[in-house]
Amino acid sequence: MTSQDRPARYGHLDCNSPIAKWRFDRQVDDCAAFAPSSIVDIGCGWGELLQRITERVPGAKAVGIDSDLELLERGRAGAARRGIADRLEFVEYQGEDWTEPADLVICIGAAHAFGTSAQAVAALAPLVKPGGRLLFGDGIWQRTPTEAELAGMWPDTKADEWLLLPDLVDAAVATGLRPLRVESVEQHEWDDFESEFLMDKEVWLQANPGHERAEEVRAAADAHRAWWLRGHRGLLGFAYLTLGRQVAL
Numbered sequence: 001m002t003s004q005d006r007p008a009r010y011g012h013l014d015c016n017s018p019i020a021k022w023r024f025d026r027q028v029d030d031c032a033a034f035a036p037s038s039i040v041d042i043g044c045g046w047g048e049l050l051q052r053i054t055e056r057v058p059g060a061k062a063v064g065i066d067s068d069l070e071l072l073e074r075g076r077a078g079a080a081r082r083g084i085a086d087r088l089e090f091v092e093y094q095g096e097d098w099t100e101p102a103d104l105v106i107c108i109g110a111a112h113a114f115g116t117s118a119q120a121v122a123a124l125a126p127l128v129k130p131g132g133r134l135l136f137g138d139g140i141w142q143r144t145p146t147e148a149e150l151a152g153m154w155p156d157t158k159a160d161e162w163l164l165l166p167d168l169v170d171a172a173v174a175t176g177l178r179p180l181r182v183e184s185v186e187q188h189e190w191d192d193f194e195s196e197f198l199m200d201k202e203v204w205l206q207a208n209p210g211h212e213r214a215e216e217v218r219a220a221a222d223a224h225r226a227w228w229l230r231g232h233r234g235l236l237g238f239a240y241l242t243l244g245r246q247v248a249l
């Protein structure tokens with residue numbers, strides 16, 4: 001199958017979550033300065049953040065886990081390119097079943113593997129070693145959406161799927177972790193993310209207007225754009241929480 005047979009998959013995204021380049025770089029800097037010996041990224045995708053942190057912390061042992069084999073392969077290729085494949089392993093695994101603690105636990109955009117945001121932080125907290133950190137990224141509501149607004153988002157979106165930012169932070173604090181940094185993305189970070197997600201399809205459609213799959217690809221792109229621009233835009237935010245566990249007494 002040639003590359004023209006279907007659109008690329010995540011070909012225009014550096015990582016698979018809404019984040020500005022400066023914010024991503026700062027997360028890499030903060031995590032590298034923390035100098036964890038062990039790192040686990042649950043729902044890592046191709047693990048761009050994980051690769052960048054592992055590269056910056058000599059001796060750190062890292063594992064990225066995901067259920068998507070194609071994304072894991074992209075991660076392995078990246079780790080090999082960076083010369084860190086001996087320290088960074090990409091493993092096919094169900095995130096909710098992972099039990100091995102680490103100094104730095106990362107879970108960004110994969111909370112749904114555990115259920116709601118609150119269930120995710122509760123399940124992830126015990127994986128953080130004493131003195132360790134959790135970098136948790138997930139959707140937040142800017143305000144609670146109405147039923148009519150929910151109906152414009154992607155199918156089966158529910159109001160209790162995400163929390164308001166203060167409630168998410170409270171849910172994290174209730175697990176025994178403390179908030180070291182609370183970030184919430186600007187609208188342009190979501191817009192860039194959705195644009196770059198859709199760019200695979202739009203670029204392919206430009207080059208392949210008469211392809212037998214063009215109609216299907218165009219319909220998928222149009223539906224996704226509607227869920228974004230007529231659906232979650234302005235209602236769904238995204239938060240990154242850097243949470244710390246106290247050292248053992």
Ligand SMILES: C[S@@+](CC[C@H](N)C(=O)[O-])C[C@H]1O[C@@H](n2cnc3c(N)ncnc32)[C@H](O)[C@@H]1O
Nearest residue numbers: 016017043044045066067068094095109110113
């Ligand atoms: C929105 S992406 C975020 C990827 C990555 N954390 C990032 O920020 O680039 C969510 C990822 O979670 C993975 N995922 C979903 N359910 C999972 C599960 N039960 N176990 C492991 N990974 C899962 C998906 O395959 C996908 O790669």
